[in-house]
Amino acid sequence: MGMKTLDEKKILNRLFEYVGNMHIHSTSSDGTKSIEDIARIAQKTGLDFICFNDHNTLKGLHDGKEGWYEDVLVLIGIEVNKRCNHYLAYDVYDIIPDSDSNPQQVIDEVNRQGGFGFIAHPFERGSPFIDGGHGFTWNDWTVDGYVGISIWNYSSDWKGKAQSILTALYYYYNPGDAIRYPNYKTLERWDTESQKRKIVAIGDSDAHDYTFKRGALSWIIFPYRFLFRAINTHILLTRPLTRNFKDDKLRVYSALKKGNCFVSNDMIGDSRGFRFFVRWEDKEAIMGEEVEFRKGMILIAESPKKAIIRLIRNGKQIKSIMDRVLRYEVDEKGVYRVELLRPVFFKKKAAWIFSNPIYVR
Template sequence: MYDYSGVVHIHSCYSDGSSNFEGISRAASQSGAEFVLINDHDTLNGLYKEGEKYLNGVLMLVGLEVTPKRNHFLCYDVESVPSNRLRPEEYVGKVYRDGGFGFLAHPDQKENCLFPAKMHWDNWDLDQPYGVEIWNYFSQWMSSFKNKTELLKSVFFPKACLRPPEPETLMKWDKLGEHRKVPAIAGIDAHGGRQFSWIPTILSSYKYQFRTLRTHVVTKEPLKGDLHHDKRLVLSAIKNGQSYLVNYCAGKIKNFSFFAHSGQKNWLMGEETIYSKDLNLSVKLPSKAHIKLIKDGKMFAKCFGSNLNISDPGPGVYRVEVYKGNIWPRPWIFSNHIYLRTQLG
């Protein structure tokens, strides 16, 4: 398997970000990211004016973010911009009818009394196979303060604002997984320094923001430096949940693995299969950490170590949470689901 780290939900100068693709790709390269997913607000101007390409060794891919007052939707593989005046079920439906796919953006973002914009999702009941942005850096930063004193703390210690994904988001995501595959991503919601140029912190730099949350894709063949080939590999992995989410403030990682196996057969994150008693689940880390195996939204097994192996776990929807550190464990890795079904379809 091949493992590639990327930054997702990035805004450029073609909406309210502060840089063009050259600057963003340079920051991504300096921070060690291998691909970037651009999501400008209600526009594909970046695609039309700069195009998808490799820049500074980084694969630059372009989607968009449909942004009404709330119910924002990140979408990819699209060639036209859905109107943000449509109802959510209409613009989400249009994306899928046109051959694209997408994710509910910051679906449970908390309202902040200092910045009272409401950008959560009202209703997840949509008749499309959408995914969910379960972790959003800027959303968590925005909800980390309730007064001016807390705002100053958040400005000068922004990395401390990163928490695990919202419990209600995880609960809804796990529940949806009982009925269908539901891919998840981690978004940064990066805008660069246009709005925060006076702040010498993570808020005013793409480079620093790119060192917060990452989405790692797992592929069965390597990237080749060919735009068409590599775009299909990365977007397919994102669409199908063959990925895991990492808080780089807690530590970098390569080749985390969570898989089901029976005999010579393996199933990766994002895949589903019929459950059988000879099926096992395995988690592997390069170093010891606190591993939690979640089944159907509830704790199923946990350990401190670099490996966790479970035989005959039973049918269910499984995912992994990893926390790093002993005194104050920090959220580190959240996997996509593996689906062990009693029946398919």
């Protein structure tokens, strides 16, 4: 630990961080509030950008609803497919036809329009109380051309935990316990695929203000304002957003495509200020970037608060410390990422931050 060197200060000082909530449903599909109302909630919760992914519609986009709403940048994508292989697409202009049985067709169509996308809730486990117990999984891993995977989806994880009345009630009253750690299978798949090529991780909410009904009783699980303080995606830019909508949209999307972003569980604490980068000679690269291996490269992870910092190479943990800063001299090529955990209750820990990898090729 100790004093920061000038170089570290330099990279930290020239990055601008924006916090966003991704994968939101509005009244354009099965959400329960309008884009305007949801933007207002985002403003109150202090978010910088929100991304909508209504099912099989771009109504909001075609109605001209993208733009700045006070301090919140509203972007509109789409969620494609019905029973399986849900895909979150961005920067597209025309509806993408469903192809549950051939998700490659969906990915290709998104790319043909100049857009990009993420695999959503790939290992989702259904809940007997929602959608008749159906889990909307991703079934085809032979696909290519997608930018990344959502590694942490609040609504989906909650559903997977609510398997009985008792557990549903428990997780309703202890909503933080539903997201102690993302789905292991998703992380494993991400680690495996990212050894072949860059795979960007995002986190999302899948917010609907979903109403859970049991006889005469009903609960809203979970309100937008709650989910906006749970799983978020933070992007890092080299210059601030300008309020020029076209330019800002391009740059937010570009940071997401490049993986200059990290995923946080903001129920654990404010994660603004987290950084993960590599330094060698007089050069630096941040998460999401691919660099050529050189002797003397140092990986540095900086946490806004003391945390358990785990360094993972090619899916395997190689170092774990309890501190605010982790340093590691890179001794071999690999896909390096960090995950941070914080103690929540006695010996229980909860995952807090997941970096995107630095790819040392």
